[in-house]
Amino acid sequence: MELTLWTYEGPPHVGAMRIASSMKDIHYVLHAPQGDTYADLLFTMIERRGQRPPVTYTTFQARDLGGDTAELVKKNIKEAVERFKPKTLLVGESCTAELIQDQPGALAKGMGFDMPIVNLELPAYSKKENWGASETFYQLTRTLLKEKVSSSDKINPLRWRELGRRPKVNILGPSLLGFRCRDDVIEIQRILSEQGIDTNVVAPLGASPDDIERLIDAEINICLYQEIAEASCEWLKRNFGMEYTNTIPIGIKNTIEFINEVHEKLDLPLTNKEELENKSKLPWYSKSVDSNYLTGKRVFIFGDGTHAIAAAKIAKEELGFEVVGLGTYSREMARQVRATAKDLNVEALITNNYLEVEDAMKKASPELVLGTQMERHSAKRLGIPCSVISTPMHVQDVPARYSPQMGWEGANVIFDDWVHPLMMGLEEHLIDMFKHDFEFVDGHQSHLGHTATNKNNILNSDEKKEKNSKERIIWTESGRAELTKVPFFVRGKVKTNTEKYAILRGIPEISDETLYDAKAYFS
Amino acid sequence: MSKVEFNKETGPREVFCGLTSIVWLHRRMPDAFFLVVGSRTCAHLIQSAAGVMIFAEPRFGTAILEEKDLAGLADAHEELDRVINDLIARRPEIKTLFLVGSCPSEVIKLDLATVAEKLNKRFLGQVRFVNYSGSGIETTFTQGEDGALKALIPLMESSNDEKLLLVGTLANNVEDRFKKIFRNLGISNIESFPPRQSTELPKIGKNTKVLLTQPYLSETIRDLKHCGCEIISAPFPLGIEGSTKWFLAAAKAFKISELKVHEIISPLINRAKLALESHKEILKGKRLFLLPESQLEISLARFLHNECEMDLIEVGTPYLNKDLMKEEINLLPDNTKIVEGQHVEKQLDRVRESNPDLVVCGMGLANPLEAEGISTKWSIEMVFSPIHGIDQAADLAGLFSKPLKRNQILTSKTLVRH
Numbered sequence: 007m008e009l010t011l012w013t014y015e016g017p018p019h020v021g022a023m024r025i026a027s028s029m030k031d032i033h034y035v036l037h038a039p040q041g042d043t044y045a046d047l048l049f050t051m052i053e054r055r056g057q058r059p060p061v062t063y064t065t066f067q068a069r070d071l072g073g074d075t076a077e078l079v080k081k082n083i084k085e086a087v088e089r090f091k092p093k094t095l096l097v098g099e100s101c102t103a104e105l106i107q108d109q110p111g112a113l114a115k116g117m118g119f120d121m122p123i124v125n126l127e128l129p130a131y132s133k134k135e136n137w138g139a140s141e142t143f144y145q146l147t148r149t150l151l152k153e154k155v156s157s158s159d160k161i162n163p164l165r166w167r168e169l170g171r172r173p174k175v176n177i178l179g180p181s182l183l184g185f186r187c188r189d190d191v192i193e194i195q196r197i198l199s200e201q202g203i204d205t206n207v208v209a210p211l212g213a214s215p216d217d218i219e220r221l222i223d224a225e226i227n228i229c230l231y232q233e234i235a236e237a238s239c240e241w242l243k244r245n246f247g248m249e250y251t252n253t254i255p256i257g258i259k260n261t262i263e264f265i266n267e268v269h270e271k272l273d274l275p276l277t278n279k280e281e282l283e284n285k286s287k288l289p290w291y292s293k294s295v296d297s298n299y300l301t302g303k304r305v306f307i308f309g310d311g312t313h314a315i316a317a318a319k320i321a322k323e324e325l326g327f328e329v330v331g332l333g334t335y336s337r338e339m340a341r342q343v344r345a346t347a348k349d350l351n352v353e354a355l356i357t358n359n360y361l362e363v364e365d366a367m368k369k370a371s372p373e374l375v376l377g378t379q380m381e382r383h384s385a386k387r388l389g390i391p392c393s394v395i396s397t398p399m400h401v402q403d404v405p406a407r408y409s410p411q412m413g414w415e416g417a418n419v420i421f422d423d424w425v426h427p428l429m430m431g432l433e434e435h436l437i438d439m440f441k442h443d444f445e446f447v448d449g450h451q452s453h454l455g456h457t458a459t460n461k462n463n464i465l466n467s468d469e470k471k472e473k474n475s476k477e478r479i480i481w482t483e484s485g486r487a488e489l490t491k492v493p494f495f496v497r498g499k500v501k502t503n504t505e506k507y508a509i510l511r512g513i514p515e516i517s518d519e520t521l522y523d524a525k526a527y528f529s
Numbered sequence: 530m531s532k533v534e535f536n537k538e539t540g541p542r543e544v545f546c547g548l549t550s551i552v553w554l555h556r557r558m559p560d561a562f563f564l565v566v567g568s569r570t571c572a573h574l575i576q577s578a579a580g581v582m583i584f585a586e587p588r589f590g591t592a593i594l595e596e597k598d599l600a601g602l603a604d605a606h607e608e609l610d611r612v613i614n615d616l617i618a619r620r621p622e623i624k625t626l627f628l629v630g631s632c633p634s635e636v637i638k639l640d641l642a643t644v645a646e647k648l649n650k651r652f653l654g655q656v657r658f659v660n661y662s663g664s665g666i667e668t669t670f671t672q673g674e675d676g677a678l679k680a681l682i683p684l685m686e687s688s689n690d691e692k693l694l695l696v697g698t699l700a701n702n703v704e705d706r707f708k709k710i711f712r713n714l715g716i717s718n719i720e721s722f723p724p725r726q727s728t729e730l731p732k733i734g735k736n737t738k739v740l741l742t743q744p745y746l747s748e749t750i751r752d753l754k755h756c757g758c759e760i761i762s763a764p765f766p767l768g769i770e771g772s773t774k775w776f777l778a779a780a781k782a783f784k785i786s787e788l789k790v791h792e793i794i795s796p797l798i799n800r801a802k803l804a805l806e807s808h809k810e811i812l813k814g815k816r817l818f819l820l821p822e823s824q825l826e827i828s829l830a831r832f833l834h835n836e837c838e839m840d841l842i843e844v845g846t847p848y849l850n851k852d853l854m855k856e857e858i859n860l861l862p863d864n865t866k867i868v869e870g871q872h873v874e875k876q877l878d879r880v881r882e883s884n885p886d887l888v889v890c891g892m893g894l895a896n897p898l899e900a901e902g903i904s905t906k907w908s909i910e911m912v913f914s915p916i917h918g919i920d921q922a923a924d925l926a927g928l929f930s931k932p933l934k935r936n937q938i939l940t941s942k943t944l945v946r947h
Contacts, residue, residue, distance in 0.1 A: 007598050007608035009616060011590040016573040039632045041546025041665030044574045046893030056900025058893065062874075065542045068635070068666040082541060089874060101568035102632035102666070105599070130568055131596045361586070491702035518709075519796075522920050526800035529807065529923045 012360055014335035014378065014398055018128035018138025019100045020045050025142040026096055027059040028181040028210040032146075033092035034061045035083050037075075037103035037110045052401050053182055062086040064103075064110075071106065079110045080117065087119060094150065094215040095119065096142065098126030122215070124149045134358075136233040136310070136336060139181060143210055144237040150218045151245075160247030163225045164273050173272045174204045174224040178250075179235030180211040183399045185313060187211055189410035190230065194255065197413050198228075201265060202274070210234075222246050226271050230254070230412075231312055233336060255412045256316035257324055257420070258288055286414035288421045292325055303428065306331035306372035308355065308363050308381050309396025311339025313411070315346045317376050317395050320420060322350065331355065331370040333363065360384065374428055379403070391427035479508050481516045488518035503528050532863045535849075540872025543893055544822050544847055545578065545909075546665030547673030548631065552579040553912060554677055554723070555588045557698045560624040561727040563589035564616065565663070566609060566639060567631030578909070588623075590616070594633055605639055613648060623656055625727035627677060630662035657684070657727075669847040671745035671823050671912065674698060678723060678749040681730060682756065688732030692718040693779060694758070696750070697743030700915035701725070707742075707766075707918060710776065713793050716783050733758055738782045740775070742766060742917060744857070745824035747850045764856040765917075767825070768832030769801050772919045774856070797919045804923035805836065811930040812837040815886035818879075821845035821871050822891050822908040829889065829911070831860045837926050841865050842883045845876065887933060904932045 019036060026034040027049050036042070043063050049055045064082045066075050087095065097114040111125025124145050128138045166173040177194060180187035188211070195205050206224035207217045221227075221242065227250040229239045239250035249271045255264035262282050269276040283289055291297060305327040307317045314334045321327040332347045333355030334340065340356045347354035355366050364384040367375060375385040375392040379400040385392035394403060395411075410416040481489070485504075492500045500521070507524035508516050548571055551563045565571045572591035579587075592612045598605040617623060626648075628641045645658040652658070661676035662668065668676060678696070693716050695707065708719050720731035731737075735757040741750060744765050754760055763778035764771045773794060780790045817839045819826040826846045833839040841862065849869040851858070858867075868876070873894075880888055880903065888898055888905045895905040906929055916925040 007595060007605070007612050008593045009590055009612045010569075010572045010593050011587055012576050013569060013572050015569075016577075017569040019570075020573065039546070039665040040542050040544060040669060041548065041574065041632070042570060043543045043891075043893055044545060044549075044577055046543065047891075048577060050894070050896040051892050054896060056896055058897045063541050063543075065540070066666065068664075071636070071666070085540075085874070101570045102636055105633060105636045129596070130570065131594060131599060134569065488702075491705065522797075523800055525920070526804035526923065529804040529927070 010358075012380065014358055014360070014380070015135035016045070016048075016398075017101060017130050018133045018135060018141070019098060019126075019130065020048070021135040021138025021140070022096065022098055022126055022128060022142040023049075023059055023061055024135075024139045024181045024183050025146065025210045026061060027055070028212070030212070030214040031093040032060060032096060032215065033086055033090045034059075034096040034098065035064070035079075035086050035110065035114070036061055036098055036100060037064045037066070037079050037108060038100035039102050040065050040067065042100050048183060048399070052399050053404055054401070055182070060090065060092070062090075066103070075106060076108045076113060079108055079113050083110075083114050083117060087121075092121065094122045094124065094146070096124045096126055096146070098128060099130075101130035104130050122149050137338060139234050140237050140338075143178075143181075143234060144241060146210075146215075147218055147221070147238045148241055150215055151221065151242075154219075154222065155245045158222060158246055161222065161225060162247075163249055163271055166225055166272070172202055172204045173226075173274060174206040175226050175228050175268065175272075176206050176221050176224045177208045177228045177230055178239060179229060179231035179233075180208060181231075181234055182211065183397065184231060184234065185310070185395070185397045185399070185403060186409060186411045186416075187231070188404075189408050190412040190416065192408070193410040193413035193415050194228065194230065197255075197261070197265065198268070201269070201276075201278075203268065203272070222248070224248070226250060226268070228268070232339065233310060233312060254312055254316055256313070256416060257320035258283065258286055258414075258417050259323060260316060260319060261286075261413055261417065286417040288324060288417040291421050297325075297425075300425065300428070301326045303327045303374055304330045304370070304372045305374045305376060306367050306370045306381075307395075308333045308335075308367075308375075308377040310334060311336035311343055313396040315339075315342060316411075318346050318350060320417075321376070321424075324417075325421075325424070327374070330372050331366055333357065333366065364388075374424065376424065393423045393427050478514070479505055479516060480514065482518075484518040485516040485521055488521050500525070533858055533861055534864060534866045535851075536866065536868045538868055538870045538872050538875070540870075540875065542847075542871045543820075543873040543891055544871065545670040545891070546574070546632070547663035547668030547670065547676060548575055548629065548665075549578050549670050550663065550673030550677065550912075551575060551589050551629065553698055554627075554674060557723050557725065558625070558727040559588070559725075560622065561588065561627060562616070562620060562623045562625070563627045563629055564613070565589070565591040565629045565631055566634045566641060567591055567594065567629075568633045569593055571631045571633075586620075594637075599637060602637070602639065605637070606644060609639075609644060610648075617652065617656055625657045625659060627680070628658060628660040629673075629677075630660065630664055632664045632666050635662060635664045635666060659684070669822075669824075671743070671825075672848070674743070675746045675748050678746060679752055681723070681727075682733075682749070682752045685730045685756070686732045687734045687756070689734045689736050690718060690732070691736040691783075692720055692731070692738070693783070694731055694733065694737050694739045694753075695719065695721045696739055696741050696753070697746055698723055699742050699917055703915045703917045703921060706920060710793060710797075711779065714776070714780055714783075714785050714790060716779070716785070735759075738779070740779050740782075741853075743825075744828055744854060745848075747848075747853055750853065762856055764831070764860060765825075765828045767828045767917060767925060768836050769798055769805070769919050769922045770835055770860070771828060771832060771857075772917070772922070773798065794919060801919045801922045805926055808923060808926035808930040809837050811933050812839050812926065814838060814840065815933065816840045816842050816883070817929075818842045818883060818885040818888045819844050820876060820880075820888065820890040820894065820908070821847040821868070823911055824848060825908075825911050826889070827854055827857050827861070827867065830865065831857055832922075832925065833929060834862055834865075835860060836922070837929070839887075839929075842885050843868055843876075843879060845869075845871065847871070887929060889929075904936050906932050 097111045229250045242248040253264040255261040329350045334343045344354040360380045376395045382392045504524040641660040645660040648658040659680045661680040663673040737758040740761045763775045766772040766775040830844040
């Protein structure tokens, strides 16, 4: 048993939902009790999706447990298939259903449907969300392609030449609730296209079961997020001989290395190597004298494996920071994170406990934190600037603008996102230095969401008049007490309105009743 | 009873489970800690519903069951002991610890009552342990509060003092307003349950007159009745009408004249009516569909129809206690369609067919309906906002008029959904 106040990853069936919701023509019947539908809001609120996740929850209740929950499963499967007509059906269970062992996957397979059915067994008491997403994508790929295994020859990555066309690749791993996946896909497709490489299929994001069956039309796979796609890439390699890339194109060096790797795997000559470094502004911005102050900035990094490792490399090699802490909550990637940490002479922190991360952060006394939304909060408490580099997803991590992490534009975004909080930090420092100058007022903060409370002494004549009449108004004890109960973010407005009302009505003393009278008057 | 049409529906549901009520209960009682004994799903549910990252250390958490805990119950009990010892050592300020059962803990039959009993002996005088279930197999959303309150009743001492007991979590400012008005009516001994400190439980007895502030406390009210309390039958204090009848019912129980009540609350009613006007202008004649979630749906329907002149298409509720709701149901217009339970797909079909102007629904459904061009109001806001009482009637109406008003401002009708 593990005491958890907050967790970086959800349960594995939420990972399965990420795959199902990312795709088209798929439906997921989840054997689960009432309440597990909370996971829908991750997609509809955080990602602002305009569609419900394609999930039917069997919604069993205590009274069903004595009876036949298996019948309930079958009824829900039947209804879901009739209503949604999926091309492929995923069937699985959440934590509670795992305990009652109805074997919903086996039940579904016995119902005589002719569509492929993927039986998802995701152990809820030992595994987590990313594992669940990876396993689901793997099981889905395997189910849809296993019949083609024996009939297909191993794929020769050089066959595009004989076929007289541009080389084709699959981009595997991007999913909903993945960090900036939507934009990374666009960026990577653009880069590949510039190099004369076509995208065959992007999956799971936007793919249908038909697309999964077409995966083997490509020469190689791009494994964009190991957490989600490595298991599938490995299976495709084993069974179809499809090579896959290992480099994650985050940062300039990694993006160039990635392009190199793709070219090597396809035996495609790389003719524009010199141009590549100038595709992003990061190298020059980092070189410009203005960035001198970035040298040796102490940075603490925590996130999922993919983004934490990439961040460490960029921080050290491309921005000239000193990495003073590196960690991940992705146990599946602990080995790689440890190896990266060793190269940087720091000890890797592998944990799912945010309080441990906060402690480590405190001890490392960094000047910048690169973390998840949770580290942003911890850093705020410690007064350290922070930039978010990884899931778990927050509504702020789904910006309206194009904002990838990968490729050239990704490097631009990273430069801005990491350096701006530091500049704010610098401003903070200047304010501290100059706080005794008369222009500055206590409480002035340049960021962290505060508005400056700098009240100018020079009021214009209208304000003065109002000020004079305001001074004649008295707040009674009941009025003041009522005012303190108003939430702080509207208190100022309520106070002004009530005073305005009192002046208007010639009321000399403001009581709690005046406050409510004013509230009614202005509403 | 008016000619209301009652229906029942079963099927897949789109509602929160009782664990969600921890989100407001822990704020009400800052000296209490809520420890869910459950799975990673439970932990993820609460943090997703509450947006808990703003807390350094929240006053709720989950003891996550792992594979080895499922192997043998004895080990699970030992493990729970260890977790609780650690927690109490870390948070010495905790006065009451709620052990909250979940779907998995109920299914493996983890006996939290016995655990609580043992712990009560061990931590006597330091921390009090109470247990209840917030599991989705037994409870929906607000029923979690019903369970938590019911669990506290055995700890309440008895007293024969005459008092008014307000039952159900209220926003603190609303509670203060109510108390002030009751004092003006001449009722001096007023207490609230749950109290603001978990250790300050009200004493109860045969002269305790219970007035419910929330409609979802069926079990709590039954147990209070068993303890000899008198239950005042009234509609719920939502809107001017409900609040007025609620005050009148309380006054009657304390033998205070109606005249006195009207004298005190008339000015409140007048200004509330004034404040309600601008919202009514927007809501009048608009067609409303309420999906089940908080059990506040019937009271909201009554308010939105009777005071804001909205037309009711369907009033969903996760659970209906006709006895508890009879005063409310009496106030509903004839032919109101109440649906208890849910088959979310069939209900959404009815939503689309009936083409409503506004749908009250959970967060999982709101954006998808908006993307179909249907305006929504998420129901979870009703349990987090101060909406009770005469002075809040306009604010309550505002929760519903705002999405409609916003729709009028944003005229683009050809949005591409993402």
